[in-house]
Each structure stands twice: as C-alpha cells, then as structure tokens.
Amino acid sequence: MHYQAPINDLKFILFDVLEGGLLQTLEGYEEATPDVMTAIMEEMAKFATEVLQPTNRIGDEQGCAYDPESRQVTTPDGFRDAYQKFVKSGWSGLDAPTLFGGQGLPRVLKFIVDEMVCSSNLSLGMYPGLTHGAISALFSHGSEALQETFLPKLISGEWTGTMCLTEPQCGTDLGLIRTRAEPEADGSYSLRGTKIWITGGEHDLADNIVHLVLAKLPGAPDTTKGISLFAVPKYLPVDGKRNAVYCGGLEHKMGIRGSSTCLMNFEGACGWLVGEPNDGMSAMFTMMNEARLMVGMQGLGLAEKAYQVSVAFAHERLQSRSPAGPKNPDGPADPIIVQPDVRRMLMRQKVLNEGMRALALFVGFQLDLSHSHADAAERQRADDLVQLLTPVVKAFLTDEGFNNANLGLQVLGGSGFTTDWPLEQLVRDGRITRIYEGTNGIQAMDLVGRKLGQANGRLINTLFNLLEEYLAANPDAAFASSLADSIAALHQATQWIVANGPEDPEQAAAAASPYLRLMALTVIAYLWSRMATVAARKCHAGEGDNALLQSKAVSAKYYVEKLLPETAWLLTDITSGKDSMMALSGDQWAA
Ligand SMILES: Cc1cc2nc3c(=O)[nH]c(=O)nc-3n(C[C@H](O)[C@H](O)[C@H](O)COP(=O)(O)OP(=O)(O)OC[C@H]3O[C@@H](n4cnc5c(N)ncnc54)[C@H](O)[C@@H]3O)c2cc1C
Secondary structure, eight states, X not given: OOOOOOHHHHHIIIIIISOGGGGGGSTTOTTOOHHHHHHHHHHHHHHIIIIIGGGHXXXXXXXXXXXXXTTEEEOOTTHHHHHHHHHHTTGGGTTSOGGGXXXXXXXXXXXXXHHHHHHHHHHHHHHHHHHHHHHHHHHHHSXXXXXHHHHHHHHHTSEEEEEEOOBTTBSSOGGGOOOEEEEOTTSOEEEEEEEEEEETSSOSSSSEEEEEEEEBOTTOOSSXXXXXXXXXXXXXXXXXXXXXXXXXXXXXXXXXXXXXXXEEEEEEEEEEEESSTTOHHHHHHHHHHHHHHHHHHHHHHHHHHHHHHHHHHHHHOBOSXXXXXXXXXXXXXXXXXXXXXXXXXXXXXXXXXXXXXXXHHHHHHHHHHHHHOSSHHHHHHHHHHHHHHHHHHHHHHHHHHHHHHHHHHHHXXXXXXXXXXXXXXXXXXXXXXXXXXXXXXXXXXXXXXIITTGGGGHHHHHHHHHHHHHHHHOTTSTTHHHHHHHHHHHHHHHHHHHHHTTTOHHHHHHHHHHHHHHHHHHHHHHHHHHHHHHHHHHHHTTOSOHHHHHHHHHHHHHIIIIITTHHHHHHHHHHTOSHHHHOOOGGGGGO
C-alpha cells in the first residue's frame, strides 16, 4: 500500500488555521507564498512516494554493512542513489541560509517535508536530518572561517554531518565525557576518544562527513561546564587527506536498520573549536533542539503511515458482522471498519495524528516568527513558545507516534505481526524515537527543571496568556468550556510544581512526565478548538474540502470526549506527589 502525503490536512492547518499565508510578509520570506509552499509540498509528496519509499523495506532487510579492513560502511541498495536524487533536487538546503547556498524558505515548511520523509523512509531521512542540525550549530556558533569551509558543502548535501555526544560511560549525563582535545600550534586541536551510537558516523552516501564532537580541553572542569565543541571532518578540507577518525563497528538494532549507528574512534583527529572554549553545551543545544523537533516529526511521520495502512486494511478485511446487523449482506462478512472497537483504534490514531500535526506546525510557525518578525516583542513571545514546547513536541509526538503505530498493528491483527505488512517495521523503527536526542523522561525533566523557571516563569506565562486570550476573544469557540477546564488543570499542576519543587526537587521530577503530557493535551485541545472553529466557519461559507472540514468537527468531538479527559487524571497523578513512587527500598523491590 502506497503512502499518500496528507496534503489537504497540511494545507488546512498551515493556511486556514495558522494563517501561514502571513509568512510571506516577513523579511526574507517574500517568496514563501501559499502557492509556492503548496507546490513544494506536492513536489515532496511525489518524491517521497517515488524515490524514498521504494528503498524503505530493503533498507530494513539489508541494513548497513561494515568492512573491518577498510573501516568503511556500505548503506543498503538504493540508498546512495535516492540520497543523490534528494541532494540534486535541493531538499537538503530547503530552509538553510541563502548566504551559503540554501533556499532560505520557512522552517515550518521543513517540518512538513520532514513528516513526509519520515513516513516514507525514516532511516534514509536520518542522514540529511543530522546534517541539518550540524548546519544550524555551525551557522549560530562557528567562526566565519569554519562557516565558509563547511556550510556550503553541508547545505548542498555533498557532505553530511553528525552529532558526537554519547560515550560508553555517558549518555544522559554529558558531564562524564572523556574525549579530550589538545591544542596544536596551528590553532587546531587533536582529538582522542571513543564515541558510540553515532548516527551516520560512517557511510557511502556523500564525499565527506563533518563530525560535531563534544570533548574536554586540558584542565577543563569535570562537569558540563567543561565541555567544548569541535568540527572534525573525515577528510581535511585543505588537502583532502584522510583524518584520524574511524568507524570501529556498527550496532545491530531493533529498527532504523538502514541508518548507520557507529562506534567512532578519534585517534588524534584534527578538529577546530566551534564557539568558545568550555561553552560547547550551548552550541550543542542549538543542534539538539533542532534535532528534538525533527525527532518529533519522525514520530508523527511513522504514525501517519501506520494510520493510512490500518484504515485501508480495515476497509478490506472481512470478518464478523457489525453489532448493529450486517452492513455487507451480500458478502461473507462485514469489513472490520464497522466494528466500534476497530473504530476506537482508528479514531484515536486519526485524531491524535491531526492534533500532533497541528502542534508541530504551530511550533514550526512560531520558530519562523521568532527569527523573522519585525517586532522584537513578537519575536520574544514566539521564541518563548518554541523553547517551552520543544521538549513537548519531541516527547509527545514520539510517545503517541509509537503508540499509534502499535495501534495500527493491532488493527491488522496477525497480519500486522508479519513482515508481509509494513506495521511491524514501523513499530520497530518508532521505538528509538522515544530514546535518542534525550529520552522522553529527560525531555520532561527539561520542561519542569529548566523551562518552567526560565526568565522568572516568562515562558509558561506566555503560553497561559496565549490560551487565555484565545478564550477571551472567542467565547463561542468550539468546546470552549472543556478547553477552559484543561487550562485550569494545567494552571493547578504548574502551581503545585512551583510550590513543591524548590523545597523538594524529587517532587518536581516525579511530576515531570505527567506534566509534559498534560501540557501537550491542553495545547492540542487549543489547536483542535481552532481547527473545529475554522472548519465550521468554512463549511458554513461553502468553502474548501467538505469531507475534510466535516471530519474535523467529528474528530474534535472525539478528542474532547475521549482523549482530553485524561488531563483530570494527570492532575491527580501530579498532585498526589512522589511518596508511593519513592517509598520502596532495598529488598522491597523483590517482593
Ligand atoms: C539508534 C541510536 C542512535 C543514536 N544516535 C546518536 C547520535 O547520533 N549521537 C549521539 O551522541 N548519541 C546517539 N545516540 C545515543 C542516545 O542519544 C542515548 O542513547 C540517549 O541519550 C540515552 O542515553 P543512554 O542510552 O546512555 O541512557 P542512560 O543515560 O543510561 O539512561 C537510562 C535510563 O535512565 C533515565 N535517566 C538517566 N538519567 C536521568 C535523570 N537525570 N532523570 C531521569 N531519568 C534519567 C533515562 O531516561 C533512561 O530511561 C543514539 C542511540 C541509538 C540507540
């Protein structure tokens, strides 16, 4: 079954709900008219189906191969060709700075493209995905010389990028990094150490690989405040000589098997400092925040593909009769889509996917406003929302993306468990998205431990102002009172954490994951209210795609009745505190 990009829904959310047509009024985005953006979406929809999707299964079956003699990695059949087409079509520089050869298009468009890429071939999409993060880190923190050396090739896609943080003894806690960088007389550095699980660390898709590596300078503090960032290319740009950074092996993984996950040895490799000494974490955060949003789109992309397959299957699979009497009296049985329990699964997938898409595009749109709005206060407001909601997008879209893929598999019954259908791969591929780029638990800790208190609570207040101003200005908005209830629950939960967290940080940490979920469900409720309100208005005016608009009303009702009530339970979870979670000790765990 072929994936079809959800172009109508994307257009509805971007142009009708978020008023993305305004993007063309921002400086630098004059070209980004709705017509241009629609044409780009349609082009990627075609590219995803015709070029990326055909190599997805083979990528999973073959995986990457490592040759210990040459220490090189070969990607699955067809990957190199598809990647070259991706690059030649200009996709790698879509939203990259024009100064270095990018097209400078809005970030929200990149979100849309990412969803389609991830629906069709997540593993292949990871190579340009990591490169994009490297571009942002170098653009924001690299010296002019580094930018001129690396950015044009990374943006064109001739070279790819990686992000080298993790080491055997250090995953979440980067303060434990052991990789060292010794200064050389010519201003460069010599790096020694081992990094593990590096995505795209070695492959045969591009001419060069630029590793962005966290390492410690001599005498640096033994915490995250002593970490610096270095650009370490596989081939040295000046003379093309092979640098002393080699792949020592590949991981054998549950999913994303077409994406190379490498052990990388730095054996006195030559690198250059990016940003200031000991300030590597801020440069790396530019890359990680970017990557976190991209990983959120991975969750959504997989969930959308799973949804499309399970809907098609449910229409075709004949089993049993409807509880309301035969719906297909001439056939041996009814299609399973008539079963309320199957509908429960399909509706949950559909409504969450569309809500998650709205959340992602909302954040992508704010990202554009934060960079390009003419008014500084508006830029700040948008940036507050991006910062606050980045961990929410990463964690909620990957948790629910995975859950939706799993639900899709359930819709297919035994067929879903077999390799005849794509669901089992989607579930396996989706599992990692909840782990890398900081586990979802760490995203929740970031939200509660850093973002809530940041700038004296300005970020969270910006969100509350947005939600409350919406309700005040739109008293007749769809399901306004349910939305008001969930905003009130988010308020109460925030106050509880602010009251209890400073005195007992374990309380805030215990509340973190349910709090992130509560925020996600509430912001998505706000977006469902906007979607349902706009859909009703357009239906009334006889504009737009009638089937889509009418389905929005039903979906919004489903969201409010079946999904949003979870917020009340989450509030109870949060305010019941840590005691039952933290009380067991010693041998009580065995009981
Ligand atoms: C396929 C794949 C690709 C990857 N790609 C890259 C890459 O390109 N570059 C790179 O640098 N790394 C990469 N990683 C590593 C990935 O980012 C880490 O696996 C991830 O950050 C978690 O670290 P860890 O596995 O060491 O888990 P640990 O840090 O050991 O954590 C184990 C568990 O403890 C929890 N935990 C730990 N500390 C805390 C805390 N303070 N509060 C609450 N919970 C906590 C975690 O949430 C997790 O559930 C990749 C990993 C995989 C599997």
